Amino acid sequence: MPATDDASTISKASPDLIPVSIESLRALIDFLQVDLYIEQERSKALILYRDRAHPVKQSDLDRLAQRGTKTLYLSLADRDGSHQTIADKVCRNERLAPERRFRVLHDFGRTAFHRVLGDSSLDAFVGMANGLAQRMTGLICRGDVVVQDLLGLLDYDNQLYTHSLNVAACSLLLAQGLGIRDPGELQSLAVGALLHDVGKRHVVLSILKKPGPLNARQRKEIQNHPTTGFRDLMRRGELSWPQAMMVYQHHERCDGSGYPVGVVGDEIHPWARLCAVADVYCALTSDTPYRKQKPVHQALDILDDEAEASLDKEMVRCWKAITAARAPSLSS
Amino acid sequence: MLEGDHGGPGAVLELVKRLRCEIKLPRSMADYFQDVDAVGAIVEDKRRFARRTLHSLGALEHRPTFAALPRTVEWHKIYTKDVSRGGLAFLHSCQLFPLERMRMLLPDPAFQAVLPPTCQCVVEVARCQRLAPNCFEIGATFVERLAS
Ligand SMILES: [Fe+2]
Numbered sequence: 353m354p355a356t357d358d359a360s361t362i363s364k365a366s367p368d369l370i371p372v373s374i375e376s377l378r379a380l381i382d383f384l385q386v387d388l389y390i391e392q393e394r395s396k397a398l399i400l401y402r403d404r405a406h407p408v409k410q411s412d413l414d415r416l417a418q419r420g421t422k423t424l425y426l427s428l429a430d431r432d433g434s435h436q437t438i439a440d441k442v443c444r445n446e447r448l449a450p451e452r453r454f455r456v457l458h459d460f461g462r463t464a465f466h467r468v469l470g471d472s473s474l475d476a477f478v479g480m481a482n483g484l485a486q487r488m489t490g491l492i493c494r495g496d497v498v499v500q501d502l503l504g505l506l507d508y509d510n511q512l513y514t515h516s517l518n519v520a521a522c523s524l525l526l527a528q529g530l531g532i533r534d535p536g537e538l539q540s541l542a543v544g545a546l547l548h549d550v551g552k553r554h555v556v557l558s559i560l561k562k563p564g565p566l567n568a569r570q571r572k573e574i575q576n577h578p579t580t581g582f583r584d585l586m587r588r589g590e591l592s593w594p595q596a597m598m599v600y601q602h603h604e605r606c607d608g609s610g611y612p613v614g615v616v617g618d619e620i621h622p623w624a625r626l627c628a629v630a631d632v633y634c635a636l637t638s639d640t641p642y643r644k645q646k647p648v649h650q651a652l653d654i655l656d657d658e659a660e661a662s663l664d665k666e667m668v669r670c671w672k673a674i675t676a677a678r679a680p681s682l683s684s
Numbered sequence: 685m686l687e688g689d690h691g692g693p694g695a696v697l698e699l700v701k702r703l704r705c706e707i708k709l710p711r712s713m714a715d716y717f718q719d720v721d722a723v724g725a726i727v728e729d730k731r732r733f734a735r736r737t738l739h740s741l742g743a744l745e746h747r748p749t750f751a752a753l754p755r756t757v758e759w760h761k762i763y764t765k766d767v768s769r770g771g772l773a774f775l776h777s778c779q780l781f782p783l784e785r786m787r788m789l790l791p792d793p794a795f796q797a798v799l800p801p802t803c804q805c806v807v808e809v810a811r812c813q814r815l816a817p818n819c820f821e822i823g824a825t826f827v828e829r830l831a832s
């Protein structure tokens with residue numbers, strides 16, 4: 353029942369709407385009856401596409417995909433409750449392929465992240481990170497999501513929220529590759545990775561998204577984010593020391609060329625060294641305002657060069673081994 | 685060793701001098717204490733309080749601030765670098781983290797201009813920069829002046 357009347361038009365900025373990819377919806381439609389909105393081509397306004405009494409079918413999604421539509425918007429005002437509930441339902445649904453579950457988690461996580469980013473309360477941010485890390489670790493720990501699937505699912509737009517989700521996913525994989533098996537430890541690591549750039553909340557968007565090189569003052573402002581993130585989180589007093597070090601030291605480099613302190617080698621916490629490898633990899637394979645994403649094989653070469661001096665060599669070697677299975681298809 | 689009444693800043697300074705020093709100055713700073721021309725010079729006046737160079741000795745008492753970061757309670761010798769009414773910069777042998785709060789003794793009479801009538805205070809770490817192995821420059825703010 354496509355809607356055309358103005359009464360069904362809704363603002364895209366509405367906090368009750370969650371953008372969900374068509375691929376995620378394929379995993380959701382069997383058990384989720386919600387109102388779905390679609391973006392109008394010309395006006396970009398959102399109009400009702402299907403109401404809950406007329407649920408969308410797989411064939412509808414096929415048609416939308418063929419037309420090039422990538423996203424529909426799901427109304428949270430629905431009786432299915434909050435997106436957290438939906439994410440829980442999806443993560444527990446064993447009938448769904450694991451990579452589909454992860455894709456939904458990624459979509460919903462991005463929205464949750466985006467919402468709390470503008471929230472002045474850090475509590476909301478940390479609460480979101482905890483919930484997301486728990487689900488993420490659950491999926492990855494059980495081995496439900498295989499590495500190749502996960503790497504294929506990462507989004508490459510380098511928005512702060514997507515970047516943080518990507519770094520958390522890569523950090524979990526790398527930690528497992530390095531032999532960390534304890535689910536509690538992995539979850540704790542995922543929380544630290546999700547929060548690693550939390551200090552960027554204080555950096556104005558015009559600097560974060562500046563397409564050209566930064567001047568000295570702007571660089572200083574950006575380089576403050578590990579310190580401001582650490583201060584904000586330590587004032588709350590809930591983080592473990594390894595998590596705090598992921599936030600404070602993820603831009604430190606083994607040769608002392610990093611910031612904020614310029615510590616070297618073992619002076620950098622192992623979790624921060626791990627986060628640095630994931631962070632650099634995710635930054636290289638994403639579009640940034642001033643640089644196009646690099647193909648995986650090229651990113652790995654750069655990572656290799658950096659490992660010579662500034663990144664943890666053993667961790668880079670491990671990350672290369674993890675990604676190796678996927679590299680042939682990407683290097684073509 | 686540094687607790688209690690020691691008979692004024694002069695006596696405290698003697699005690700501070702006797703603390704073992706773990707700071708290793710890089711070669712470029714070898715004449716740190718001979719750099720007399722720099723003493724008292726205003727190094728920055730764009731801040732809220734003007735900073736003046738003051739290369740002298742002090743003592744810092746490590747104490748735990750964060751539950752997650754254990755610190756053995758003990759005194760360490762530090763080298764002061766510059767000072768303003770709001771805080772100071774000093775050299776230390778190890779890394780300190782933002783928000784860490786520690787007791788400090790600054791017995792050099794030159795500090796009387798900013799810490800009257802005491803040579804004891806509590807500082808909060810604002811920033812830390814590694815200059816060399818066992819040599820970190822730390823910026824801290826005064827959060828409390830303590831009675832001697
Ligand atoms: Fe960062």
Ligand SMILES: [Fe+2]
Nearest residue numbers: 519548549631
């Ligand atoms: Fe990052």
